[in-house]
Amino acid sequence: MKTTGNTILVTGGGSGIGEALAHRLRDAGNTVIIAGRRQEALDAAAAGCPDMHVMTLDVESAEGVTDFGKRVLAAHPALNVLINNAGIMRFEALDRPRDLGDAEATIATNLLGPVRLIDALVEHLIAQPDAAIVNVTSGLAFVPLVDTPTYCATKAAIHSYTLALREALKHRVEVIELAPPAVQTGLTPGQETRPGYQPLDEFADEVMALLGQQPTPPEILVERVKFLRDAEREGRFGTTLVQLNERARAAREGQH
Template structure:
């Protein structure tokens, strides 16, 4: 990925990792379009920054994505980078029969949303110079948190989907996976200040350093997520699963 001169679309750009990356990528010399459900949050992200724009996107709706794509390409036909960052994380209890509303919403937002958006932009991106798709997954794609089973599953699925995209679009579109660790954002209640989670600024600094490497790594892995990414390969999966879930429980209840 070239470090500047891109026109970048980033979903979930109104808060958290999406907002932080959007602002840093803009400040690095890129035109950035942030997309999300809430116009006021998007406006806060772009405030005071020239060449930064906002478009409302209903990531849950196929019709909404089709309408968004038409508006996006009509206004910003030079888009050459797509960052699929929008996502939700819901706690579930698999120990008993329960309502699946949260699970279904998670699949729609975290899995179907990126698949639909990538599909809607593929014909455009393959015609662009220096085209890139970055899919944001999670360390939990590799070692699951037992309280967020559907979230883990969607991120594992996007990891696999990203590998396939990389092979199919080789030589046409650069495909990158960004797998965050636990970061201090508003993804879940109280997470912004949760002890033991990586501060957002530190995470963003590491990501930007990796993204500007030439060539850019196909997987953007900050130091804190590597123990999850390579747990199975290193023969430490069971141990890591136990430690991860004990840490998460203590962090939420401490």
């Protein structure tokens, strides 16, 4: 992936990983558009950066994504990089009947959102030089967190979708997967300061270094996520599943 001179759309760019990467990409010499649901969060993320563009996007809405695709291409016809970063993570108990609203919203945002946005932009991207799609998944796509099952399932699905997309767009659009570990962001309550999670700036700096490699790796894997990514290949999936969930619960409980 070319790291400068692009026009880049970052969904979920109003906070967390999306905001951190958007600023680094802008500083590297790219035109950056950040998109998200909340105008105030986008405005805050772009404060002091008059050349950073903001656009509202509700990735849960099929009609909203279609409309957004038309609007973003009209406003930024040079768009050549899409970073599908928007996502939500909800805790769910699987041992009792429950309201499935959280599960349905997670699927709509984390899975249908990227699928719909790629569909809205793929024809345009194919026609652009140095085009790329970056799908943000998670280390939890490979070893699930039991307390966030639908989140993990959507990230596993996007991992698989990315593999198929890469093959379908071979030699036309570069397709990259970014799989973060647990990072100190606002994804879940208290996560910004949760012990044992990777500091956001450290993560973003490591990602930018990996994106700058030539050729760009098809999977962007910081060191901390390899514990999860390689668990099955290294024959330690079962022990890693137990360790991950014990550590995650202990980290959350330690904040209360």
